[in-house]
Amino acid sequence: xxxxxxxxxxxxxxxxxxxxxxxxxxxxxxxxxxxxxxxxxxxxxxxxxxxxxxxxxxxxxxxxxxxxxxxxxxxxxxxxxxxxxxxxxxxxxxxxxxxxxxxxxxxxxxxxxxxxxxxxxxxxxxxxxxxxxxxxxxxxxxxxxxxxxxxxxxxxxxxxxxxxxxxxxxxxxxxxxxxxxxxxxxxxxxxxxxxxxxxxxxxxxxxxxxxxxxxxxxxxxxxxxxxxxxxxxxxxxxxxxxxxxxxxxxxxxxxx
Numbered sequence: 001x002x003x004x005x006x007x008x009x010x011x012x013x014x015x016x017x018x019x020x021x022x023x024x025x026x027x028x029x030x031x032x033x034x035x036x037x038x039x040x041x042x043x044x045x046x047x048x049x050x051x052x053x054x055x056x057x058x059x060x061x062x063x064x065x066x067x068x069x070x071x072x073x074x075x076x077x078x079x080x081x082x083x084x085x086x087x088x089x090x091x092x093x094x095x096x097x098x099x100x101x102x103x104x105x106x107x108x109x110x111x112x113x114x115x116x117x118x119x120x121x122x123x124x125x126x127x128x129x130x131x132x133x134x135x136x137x138x139x140x141x142x143x144x145x146x147x148x149x150x151x152x153x154x155x156x157x158x159x160x161x162x163x164x165x166x167x168x169x170x171x172x173x174x175x176x177x178x179x180x181x182x183x184x185x186x187x188x189x190x191x192x193x194x195x196x197x198x199x200x201x202x203x204x205x206x207x208x209x210x211x212x213x214x215x216x217x218x219x220x221x222x223x224x225x226x227x228x229x230x231x232x233x234x235x236x237x238x239x240x241x242x243x244x245x246x247x248x249x250x251x252x253x254x255x256x
Contacts, residue, residue: 014042014050017084017203024083028114031106034080037163044184045201047244052208055239056200062231063160063180063196064212065224070158070178073098074128078105081162081202082115086122088206093124095213098160101129101152105165107144128152138171146171153177162202166190186240197233199240 021038024030067073075089075098082089093100100119102112109131116127134147136154145168148154159172162182166189172179173193181194182202191197198205216224 021080021083024079024118028108028111029118030079030083031104031111033106034078034083038080041163041184041201044244047247048184048200049247050201052200052204053240053243055236055243056198056205057208058231058239059196059198059233059236060200060205060208060212061216062228063198064209064216065219065227066158066178066180066196067096067098067160067213068216068219069221069224069228070098070156072156073158073160074152074156075100076103076153076159076161076164077101077115077119077127078103078163079111079115082118084203085206086118088210090119090123091210092160092206092213095210095217098158099152100124100127101149102127103129103134103145103148103153103161103168105143105145107147138168138175140174141167141171143167161190161194162205164190164194166193169193186237186244191237195233196228196231197237199237 021030021035025032025035073096075093077089077100089100092098102115104111112130116130119127128151129149133149136148136150137146138148145165153159156177158178158180160180161169161172164181164183169179169181169190170193173195179194180196181190182198182200182205183191184199184201185191186197186199191199
């Protein structure tokens with residue numbers, strides 16, 4: 001869709017992202033339901049002031065430390081994530097040593113290949129979980145998201161699942177895996193069931209996470225382990241809710 005959005009438009013970034021997602025629906029990378037999911041997240045982004053909440057920085061640091069101390073971290077990629085920040089995800093994969101694996105709720109081989117192609121164009125050397133490669137499964141999950149690559153998520157100890165759904169997050173945690181997620185809704189089951197939940201917009205998070213990995217990569221393992229051990233997801237989610245409440249309170253008094 002060719003729509004010109006002036007860069008001085010107050011909603012420039014938001015509208016540009018929407019148009020990118022619509023384009024990616026047409027190319028099968030994003031499922032139509034992904035537009036609904038994005039709209040839900042965008043609503044919560046308004047409540048955050050469309051800026052990174054302070055609690056998110058703590059979660060990003062914990063996520064970076066967790067990825068760096070993992071034996072076999074894996075980045076789980078769905079259509080929206082691939083559409084929104086493919087280059088930054090490839091950079092994260094390279095910095096953290098975590099391979100990328102396609103994982104979808106609305107799963108078809110056509111979509112898997114389309115998403116892999118987006119990642120390859122962004123610089124990826126390998127993309128797992130395409131077609132018959134996803135030969136393993138998560139117990140007690142009925143959707144197509146149960147399918148995982150035994151070389152990737154199947155053998156991972158840490159799984160980074162941006163823009164995830166609660167069923168699979170809970171299933172992965174039940175398998176003994178540490179789950180890092182990005183979710184603008186701090187009340188979602190995904191955010192509450194994950195080990196580290198970053199409450200922020202993925203297009204802001206991934207660049208910040210890359211910076212954090214770069215900053216921490218030369219730290220001693222003991223220091224990195226302390227960062228993750230000191231992080232409480234429950235406390236951080238509560239702080240995120242407090243941040244949103246404060247934002248709403250400040251909005252209500254604007255102009256008085």
